[in-house]
Amino acid sequence: MTERLATGPGAIYWHVANKGELLAAATDAVVAAALAVEPAESPDSPPQDRIRAVALGLFDAIDEHPWVAAQLSASSWQATAPRILESIGRQVRALGVPEGSWFTVTSVLVQYILGAAGQNAANAxxxxxxxxxxxxxxxxxxxxxxxxxxxxxxxxxxxxxxxxHDDRAEFLAGITLVLAGITAVHPTGRIDS
Structure with a gap:
């Protein structure tokens, strides 16, 4: 990166304290871009389509930048994890999941998304x-x-x-299974295929 910026390798540390802080900032930028992905249909899509869009955004980002998976595992509960949790959690709430189950349901989705995407990156x-x-x-x-x-x-x-098999299609099949499970346990939410 410093070569493209025509600076010395130490110049970047004027803005960040160390390599860990630099990786955290880069991870946050990659994840923020992935979370900004909108469903193909429209911004007013149902929550399950928004969950699929966020999940695929994260899957594709980790596939393109495999180091993100390791960084999320190493320091995910700092700045980046709340972004992911918020993005998925808002959609879980919109599904009609009772408040007492929000954390568990959101955690299951996030764990599946990051785990499957991380494993795919490791396989690659x-x-x-x-x-x-x-x-x-x-x-x-x-x-x-x-x-x-x-x-x-x-x-x-x-x-x-x-x-x-197609890794991306298998990943989406997993999201569909998790969403179907959420609907089975919390029938007030509706899953559209």
Missing amino acids: RALAPGADRGEYLGAVSRAWAELDPDDYSFTRTVADQMRE
Whole structure:
């Protein structure tokens, strides 16, 4: 960054105290941009569409900037976590979830979003530079298909599905499952597909 700004590496520390503060500020900026994403339909979309938009914004931001996942894990309960909690929590409230359940329901959504996005980023980092994702998933799928049928009957059965899966679509399916669970437990909220 200092090269693009034509400054020395120490100049940035005029504005921040240390590397940790710099990473926190960068994380906050990435998350703020992700939370500003609006649903494709309209700003007046139902809360579940807004939750999906925020979730995908965070998923895509962490996919593009994998270091954000580690930074959120290391220091998330400082400045950035309240932003995420507020963004999701407002939509949980709009779903009609009773106030006594707001924290739990919001926490479950946030944990799923950050956990799944972080795991996706970790999986992407695990690939060797320049590796082909399709080839990698094919190799894993073949290895799963060759597992002992008595010990891994389920894993063998889904091996082909894993080979062809789309990380983003699977992530959204998880959001839909969590939202369906919220509606089942708190039926006053309505989930639109």
